[in-house]
Amino acid sequence: MTQTDRLYSPHFFRVFAATCLTMTGVSMQYHFGEYVNYVGFGVGQLGLITGVGAVGSIFLRPYAGAWIDRVGCRPCFLAASSAAAVANVSFQFADTFWTICLLRVLLVASTATFLTTVAVYAAHAAPPQRRAESLGTIGIGGFLGMMIGPAIGDAIFAQGHPSADAFR
Numbered sequence: 001m002t003q004t005d006r007l008y009s010p011h012f013f014r015v016f017a018a019t020c021l022t023m024t025g026v027s028m029q030y031h032f033g034e035y036v037n038y039v040g041f042g043v044g045q046l047g048l049i050t051g052v053g054a055v056g057s058i059f060l061r062p063y064a065g066a067w068i069d070r071v072g073c074r075p076c077f078l079a080a081s082s083a084a085a086v087a088n089v090s091f092q093f094a095d096t097f098w099t100i101c102l103l104r105v106l107l108v109a110s111t112a113t114f115l116t117t118v119a120v121y122a123a124h125a126a127p128p129q130r131r132a133e134s135l136g137t138i139g140i141g142g143f144l145g146m147m148i149g150p151a152i153g154d155a156i157f158a159q160g161h162p163s164a165d166a167f168r
Contacts, residue, residue, distance in 0.1 A: 008137075018081060053108040064076070088107065091103055
C-alpha cells in the first residue's frame, strides 16, 4: 500500500469518534415525546414540533453544502456539532412551544449539516478507489451512536433518576 492509498489515519478516527459521540447525543432525543409531555404539551403539539423541525431542516439543508464548499469541512464540522450540543443542552430550559420548535429546528438542521460534513470529509479523505469504504466506515460511527444514545436514555429512565421521575 502506498502513502496515497492510506485511509485510516488518526484524524480519520477522531472524526469517527466525533460522529459516534454527536449521534449518541442526538439519539438520546428518542425520548423527546416524553419531554414534550413533561413540559405540558400533548401528542398534537409533539407532531407540530417534530414537523416544524423537519420543515425547518429541509429549508436549511441546501445551504449546508454551499457552506461546506465555501469555508471547508472543519469550520462546518465544529459549528454543526456545537450547535447540536447547544440545542440538546438548551431543551432543559425551554418551556414554550415556539422555543421548543426553534431548538428542534436547530438540532435537526445542525445534525443534517454535521452528517453532510462528515460525508464530504469521508469522501475527500479517501483515495478515489477507497471512497465507498471511507463512507461506510464513517457511517458505522453514526450508527454506533444511534445504538448508544437510546441505551443511555433508557438506563436513565430505568434507574429512577430524578429526571426520569419527572417524565412519569
